[in-house]
Amino acid sequence: MLFFKNDYGQGCIPEILTLLEQANHESFNGYGQDRYCEAAAELIQSKMPDTEVDVHFITGGTLTNQTIIRHVLRPFEAVLAADTGHIATHETGAIEACGHKVITVPNNAGKISAASIRKVFNAHMIQYEHMVYPKMVYISNATELGTVYTRKELEEIRSVCNELNLYLMMDGARLGPALMSGIDYTLNDIAKWCDVFYIGGTKNGALGAEAVCIANTMLKSYFRFVMKQNGAMLAKGWLLGLQFIGLFEHDEFYKIAKRENELARTIQEEAIKLGYPLFMKSETNLVFLVVNPKEFEYLKSRVDFEIWDYWNDDIVIRFVTSFHTTMEEVEYLGVYLKEAKEID
Template sequence: ITVPNASGKITPAALRKAHSQFQLIFEHMVMPRAVYISNATELGTVYTRKELEDLRTICDEFQLYLIMDGARLGNALESGVDYDLNDLAGWCDAFTIGATKNGALFGEALVIMNRKLQPYFRFTEKQSGAMLAKGWLLGLQFIGLFEDDAWFENARHANELAMTIQNRVKELGYPLLLTSETNQIFVVVTQQEYEYLSTRVDFEIWEQWNDDIIVRFVTSWHTTQEEAEYLCVYLEEARNQDSLPEPEDD
């Protein structure tokens, strides 16, 4: 059941409306049991403390579990929010701590806080084909990421470089789909700017916006300051193509 979002986030009002509409036709559908959110969201935004507390309240009202996808949780926690992993453990029935996007080869840690969901989880894992013969290798990665706070430092590094790029994008006058709080930047470019950038850097086309194109740049734990600076140079050149000198013939 898709709940309409506001900048990538579910609001209690939207959740209440979706739940009420579902009750009119529930005999023909699966009974909802959980609310599934992402933090940070797919648009780079982050839930505030109040937003999460309000979601927890409405989930209790409707007897729904609150599940958080934390594939980008490190970036969310290092964005300046006033909560931490312990707070999430109090709000969520279950949440994941993402490592694939934050320095590990692959792997997510699932944290199940609701005791009703804990029994027989290992058997469910086996039934779902999610148990690896060498699963302990995933655990070793988390030990390495957390024992010296590398998990937090990696996310902070990605966020800081993204803010450098986003601030330069604003200075150059590019429109933004929205202002990101984490490591994803959504820039609106013209067709001419897109063609210039596409020959120099790799990025993702997010969607078409009238005659323009929304592209997504994502920084990570291994993005370098030099790479971010090069991108800023290319963005400036793409913006000022008419003033660039013509390339010399070989």
């Protein structure tokens, strides 16, 4: 059975395992106040020389999103997100559970625009204190559909956030593939545009770790208090910092993402040649195909993948490449896709 279900279903890159073996014979301070977390934060800061950020490490995406939003917003404030955004669709109401409404904005290829943000904000100003107050814009990069924001789109979103006095948060669970998709910006630019964002390790070769980067000085105080109260402060915090040393010390973070994208592009191009419709043309390590019921039945007995959606009588399936994916597996998948197309 080929595994293309997700990018977090395997262990981690060898560099992290080596560090874990070394650390297993050492002793550390707890709660992220250790030399590994300090060194990892310095490595991450070095990628953003123009902006001084506070770096904190948390174990997973949903907990990271909830902790950031809970820290930033006041009780009556809300967050705007694409209707396909992770906080709106895949977090079991985690944001609402801590008292903050998620205001969904219609997506365009998984993204939201400055114009759509302004429209939703203005609609909430009509009733003013009789509605929640939109105070934060949440975007995913790469998006849940594998698309990536352009420099122009991000600059426009930053501009409207400045105009309307909104915070901008970027969910970077798949930031590695986004940065290696051929765009013309870096972490250094993202730190200038976003008030807060996080760098995803869990879906890019780590065992399970996200690095929160707080750029807005006004949001830096007391974040660790919220982490602790929210169950986001790991006693063995060194386990998280260590993983980001493995990812950034020799730029494995970027190398992994580049290779994931290349393998996904190979799958997508082969699928197009074979005549499979794309649900969405992806720029990163996610591939969305539309298959008929016979193709679906053939593939599901040979490949582990996610059902993403239904399209009339057809099924939208998602393939994901990871640090663990090999070219041989991609080639076998191509064979299975061809055989599925040949079913009478």
